[in-house]
Amino acid sequence: MKLLLIHSDYIEYEVKDKAISHPEEINIKNDRMEEALTVFVAVEKIDEKSPKQAVLDAGNEIVKTAEQLKVDNIMIYPYAHLSSDLASAKAGKEILVLLEEFFKKTKFIVKRSPFGWYKAFKISCKGHPLSELSREIIPGGEESESLKKERKLSSYWHILTEDGTLHDVGEFNYNNREKLKKFAMYEKEKSRAVKQEPPHVKLMQTLEIADYEPASDAGNMRFYPKGRFIKKLIEEYVTQRVIEYGGLEVETPIMYDMDHPTLSKYLQRFPARQYQIESDKRMFFLRFAACFGQFLMAHDATISYKDLPLKIYELTRYSFRREQSGELTGLRRLRAFTMPDVHSLVSNLDMAMDEFKVRFDLSLSVLKNIGIDIDDIEMALRTTKDFYDKNKEFLVDFVKKLGKPVLLEMWDERIFYFVLKYEFNFVDMSDKASALSTDQIDIENGERYDITFTDNEGKQKHPLILHCSPSGAIERVMYALLEKEAIRMKQGKKPMLPVWLSPTQIRFIPVKDEFVSDCEGFVDDLQKISSYYHIRGDIDDREESVGRKIRDAEKEWIPVIVVAGEKEREEKTFTPRFRNDELGDSNKSYSIQELHELMLGHVKDFTQHKLPLSLYVSKRPRFKG
C-alpha cells in the first residue's frame, strides 16, 4: 500500500464520472473536511494477500502521523496513481472500507471519498516539513526503509559495565545511577520528566555573562564583558591543552563555495541546515564544523608516514548550524557556536585506536580541570557490531577508565562515516543530555577529500581521521558550568564559578572612603607578588553601606570578599569571607601573601589574565538589570 499524507487546512471533492465499470455506490456527490490529515491511498497487489495486516499497519502509521500533527480529522482518499502495481478494484475497495472501519474504532473522525470515480478536488496543504509525507506499507513483517533504519537504531541500546558485561537498557539495575538512567532514557526514548526553563538562562543574564540579541538571528548570542572574559579563558585553556598534546593550530575560512566538488557532495545530504550567503553571484555556506578547512589544507599538504599522527587544530569562532528554531535554548544549543576541533590523521586502525586512547584522557582531563567532573557527565560509546566484536577489550578499557557504566549504542552496519565514537554528556536539571567532549574514528573522509600520505614503501595512501572536540562547544561548557551551579543552589548551597574563571577573585570593600587608597595598595601588593600569576582583585568604592557591598559581591559569586578598615591598615592581615570552605577558613586571618598563595592553588594551571574590568566598582556600567 502506498500512502501520501497531507496535513491540510481543508480538503473538498466533487464526484464527476465513473472511473471503473462498477464503482462504489454513492449517496453524496461532494464533501469537505476542515483541518484534516488527508490520506491518499493506493492499494497494491501485495496487500491482497493479507488485507487485515495491511489495514492494521497502514492504520497505525496514519495514527502515528495524525497524533504528531494533533489532528482529529482523517480523510481517506483513494488515489490509484501512487502505484504501478495496483490491487484489483474489488480488493482495493474492500481494503479501503476496512481502513475506514479501523478509524471508526479510534478517537479520530474519519471520512472516505468514494472509490472508482473521477473526482474534482481542492486541497490546501499547510506546507510545514511534516505536512507532506509518503509511506510505503508492506503488510506484516517487512517495514519501510526509514522505519527499518529507525528500528535498527533504537533496538541496539545497551549499558556496558566495567566488567565488560552488556546489559539491556531497559532491564539494567540503575540503583544509584539516576543520571545514567536519565541519559539512557533521553537518548533512547527522548523522554523527560521535568518541564521548565533551564536555569542557566536566568543565570547567564543576571551574572552579565551572555544574553539574547534580538537584532541577530536566533541562537546568535551577545557576550557581556564578564561573559567574554570567561569564554576567552576557557577557549585559551582548551587551546593550550591541545597544543601541548601536539595540535598544530590553524585558522581557516568561515565560508565555503557550495559548488566546490568535494564539499557539494557532502552538502547535498543536508541541504537545509546551513546559512547561505551570496557574493558576486556565487553561493557560499557558513561552515558548520572545522573539518572543511582542515581537510582541504591536508589535501594540499605533503605528508609522510613519519608525520603521523598529524594533529591539526582550530578553535572555530564561529561554526554555524541553522538548528530548528524550536531547538534553541540559552547557551545549550546555538546557531553560532565556538568549537575546538582537533583532527588527527593516522595511517591505520591500530594507530587510530592508540590515538583514540590518548585523546580520551585529554578530553577527560580538560573537562575535569575546567570544572566538570566525572560525576557530572555520562558517557556514550557508539559503534558498529563488527567493531565491537573485534575490539571488545579496547572498549571496556574506556569504561574502566571512566569508572562507571556507560551507554553503548550499536549498529548492525555502519550508517555514518565513523566506526567508533564516544561522547561525554552533561545531564541537566530538566534531564536533558548535551554532548560535551567527543571523538570519532572516521574512515570515509580521508578518501572523500583525497588526503594522502606516503607510506614507508613510497605508496600514496589515505589516512583515517579522528575528529575530536576535547571540551565540546565553549558555550555549552558554560551552560554546563551554570547548570551545575543551579543544581547546587537547589540543594541550598552557594553557587560559584571555578576561581580561575571568576572575573573578580578578591573583592576589597573599604569601610569608609578614606580606606579606598589602602585597598588600592592591597590590590597592588597582590599583583606585585608575581608578574606571571595574576590574582584579580577589585575595589567596591561606591557610596554604599558595607552590608550592601557584601550583598552585591555575594550576588556576583565572588570567591573571596575582604572588608578593609582601620584594623587592616594597621595589621596588614585580613579576615575574608570565603565563598566555600575549600577556599579558606573564614575565621582565620591571612596576609596578602597568604591570600595570594591560597588563590594560586586554584589558578596556576590555567591561562593568566588581569582583571578585564575597571578596578573600581563605581566605574562599571550595568549591562543587565
Place this chain on the structure above:
RNA sequence: GCCGCCGUAGCUUAGCUGGUGGAGCGGCUGAUUCGUAAUCAGCAGGUCAAGGGUUCAAAUCUCUUCGGCGGCUCCA
C-alpha cells in the same frame, strides 16, 4: 519548522468582565561615612514587542509579524 503558552520602564512585576498605566530594584541628585547579605529622601524613565482590525474608547478583544519558553521534530 510544527503545536501550545508568554511578551507592561534597563530588570522583576500590578493592572478584575475594554474607560488613555502603579510599584520595587537599578539610574540620577542630595543627605548619610557606615565592620561582614539591602541607609534615607527626591527626580527622571513606558508609542504596554511591532503592525493592522473591531470600538465613541484597546495594555485589555481580534488578526499578522517578530522575540522568548515548553513539547514535537532535529542534532552530519
